Amino acid sequence: MSDRARRSPRVLSPAEEELLRWVVQHSAAEPKPYLEQIPKLRVVGYCGCGCPTVDLALASTARSEAIGYPIAEADGHSPEGVYVGVIVFANDGVLSMLEVYSVTGEGGPYTLPRPEALTAAPPTTWPRPVAEL
Numbered sequence: 001m002s003d004r005a006r007r008s009p010r011v012l013s014p015a016e017e018e019l020l021r022w023v024v025q026h027s028a029a030e031p032k033p034y035l036e037q038i039p040k041l042r043v044v045g046y047c048g049c050g051c052p053t054v055d056l057a058l059a060s061t062a063r064s065e066a067i068g069y070p071i072a073e074a075d076g077h078s079p080e081g082v083y084v085g086v087i088v089f090a091n092d093g094v095l096s097m098l099e100v101y102s103v104t105g106e107g108g109p110y111t112l113p114r115p116e117a118l119t120a121a122p123p124t125t126w127p128r129p130v131a132e133l
C-alpha cells in the first residue's frame with residue numbers, strides 16, 4: 001500500500017458508488033452494515049497502474065490502514081470490453097478498497113464496469129483474519 005498515490009480525500013463518483021453498492025448488495029454475506037457506510041466513505045488513495053481501483057475510508061477518519069479482507073466479488077466486462085474482476089475489501093468492518101483488475105492480465109486502460117455488465121459471486125463467508133491471543 002505504500003506505493004499507493006495519496007491525495008486529498010474526495011467523495012465517490014456516481015459510478016464508483018453505484019458499482020460499490022451493487023457488488024455489496026449482490027455478493028456480501030451481510031450487506032446491510034456496509035451499505036449504510038457507503039454515503040460516509042471517501043476515496044483516499046488510488047492504484048498507480050492506471051486501473052480504476054480506489055482505496056476507501058470513512059470520512060471521519062479519511063485514512064485507510066490496510067486492505068483487510070474481501071467481502072464481495074463480481075466479474076464481467078468494462079465498457080472497453082476488458083474482462084475484469086471486482087473485489088470489495090473491508091478492514092475491521094469498514095469498507096477499505098474497491099478493486100477492479102483485468103482477469104486475463106490484458107493491458108488497459110479500462111474504466112469501471114457497469115453493474116448490468118457484471119455477474120456477482122454468490123454470498124460467501126470469506127475467511128477473515130483471526131486475532132492471535
Ligand SMILES: [Zn+2]
Pocket residue numbers: 047048049050051052053
Ligand atoms: Zn491498478
